[in-house]
Amino acid sequence: AEAEIAAARVAAPAAVAAAGQLAMLEAHNISAWFGDHKVLDHVSLTMEAGQVTALIGPSGCGKSTFLRILNRMHELVPTASLAGEVLIDGQDIYDASKKLTDARRAIGMVFQKPNPFPAMSIYDNVIAGLKLTGIRASRDEKDMLVESSLIRAGLWKEVKDRLRNPGGGLSGGQQQRLCIARSLAVQPRVLLMDEPCSALDPTSTRVIEETMIELQKEVTIVIVTHNMQQAQRVSQNCAFFLASQGTPGVIVEHGETEAMFSEPQDERTFDYVNGRF
Numbered sequence: 001a002e003a004e005i006a007a008a009r010v011a012a013p014a015a016v017a018a019a020g021q022l023a024m025l026e027a028h029n030i031s032a033w034f035g036d037h038k039v040l041d042h043v044s045l046t047m048e049a050g051q052v053t054a055l056i057g058p059s060g061c062g063k064s065t066f067l068r069i070l071n072r073m074h075e076l077v078p079t080a081s082l083a084g085e086v087l088i089d090g091q092d093i094y095d096a097s098k099k100l101t102d103a104r105r106a107i108g109m110v111f112q113k114p115n116p117f118p119a120m121s122i123y124d125n126v127i128a129g130l131k132l133t134g135i136r137a138s139r140d141e142k143d144m145l146v147e148s149s150l151i152r153a154g155l156w157k158e159v160k161d162r163l164r165n166p167g168g169g170l171s172g173g174q175q176q177r178l179c180i181a182r183s184l185a186v187q188p189r190v191l192l193m194d195e196p197c198s199a200l201d202p203t204s205t206r207v208i209e210e211t212m213i214e215l216q217k218e219v220t221i222v223i224v225t226h227n228m229q230q231a232q233r234v235s236q237n238c239a240f241f242l243a244s245q246g247t248p249g250v251i252v253e254h255g256e257t258e259a260m261f262s263e264p265q266d267e268r269t270f271d272y273v274n275g276r277f
C-alpha cells in the first residue's frame with residue numbers, strides 16, 4: 001500500500017501534494033465564550049508534529065469547543081468569542097491577512113456522527129472538499145486522489161468496485177472512514193477528530209484506531225475521546241480537561257499518555273482515568 005500511496009501522491013495536483021507535511025499545532029492562552037458564558041480559561045497546549053494527542057475529560061468541559069477553535073469553526077457560532085492564539089508551525093491561523101479556507105484545508109476535522117453526503121457517490125464524497133477549498137484537479141488527478149485517500153483511510157478494498165454508489169449506503173464504520181478519506185483528500189497537515197468512534201461498534205472502532213496509527217506518520221492528529229483504553233492505544237500525548245462547578249474548562253494536567261495513566265500528578269486526573277467520575 002505504501003508504494004501505491006507514494007505513486008498517488010506524485011500524481012496529485014501540485015497544490016495538494018505540496019501541502020502534506022507534518023505540522024506542529026500550538027494553542028496559547030485560549031479563552032472562549034458563548035455570549036457571557038465563559039467555557040475555556042487560558043488553555044495552552046502544544047500538539048507535536050507526527051504524534052497523536054488525546055483530549056480527555058468529562059462532558060461539558062470544553063473539549064469540542066477547543067477542537068473547533070483549532071480550525072476556526074468556533075467563529076461560525078454567532079454568539080461565540082475567543083481570546084488567545086493558535087499557531088500551525090508558528091503561523092497564526094487567525095491572521096486576518098490569511099484566507100479562512102487555507103486554515104480549514106490545513107486542519108481537517110472528523111465528527112462524532114459520520115456525516116458523508118448520503119445521496120452523493122462515494123467518489124464525489126471523497127473529493128467534495130476540493131471545490132470548497134479552491135483546489136482544481138483534472139479527472140486523472142481526481143481518480144488518483146480518490147484512490148490514495150481511500151487507501152489511507154483504510155476503505156479502498158471495500159469500496160473500489162462501487163465508487164459510484166451513494167455514500168449513505170455504507171455501514172456506520174465505513175461512513176466514518178469515508179469522512180476520514182474526505183478530510184485527507186485535501187492533504188491536511190493536522191486532523192482533528194471529535195469522538196470519531198463513539199457512534200461505532202467495537203470492530204469498526206478498532207479499524208479506525210488502526211487507521212489513525214498508520215496516519216500519524218503523515219498527519220498530526222488530535223482526538224477527543226471518552227474511551228480511556230482508546231486514548232492509551234492511539235495517543236502519545238494526552239491532556240485532561242476539567243470544568244468544575246460552573247467554572248470554565250481548564251487543562252488540569254497534560255503530558256505523555258503513558259505517564260498520565262500510570263502516574264497522574266493530580267488527584268483529579270487519577271480519579272478520572274480510573275473511572276471515578
Ligand code: ADP
Binds near residue numbers: 059061062065077
Ligand atoms: P465537551 O466537548 O467537553 O463536552 P463542549 O465544548 O461541547 O464540551 O461544551 C463546553 C460548554 O460550552 C458547555 O457548557 C456547553 O453547554 C457550551 N456550549 C457548547 N456549544 C455551545 C453553543 N453553540 N452555544 C452555547 N453554548 C455552547
Ligand code: MG
Binds near residue numbers: 063064065194224
Ligand atoms: Mg464534545
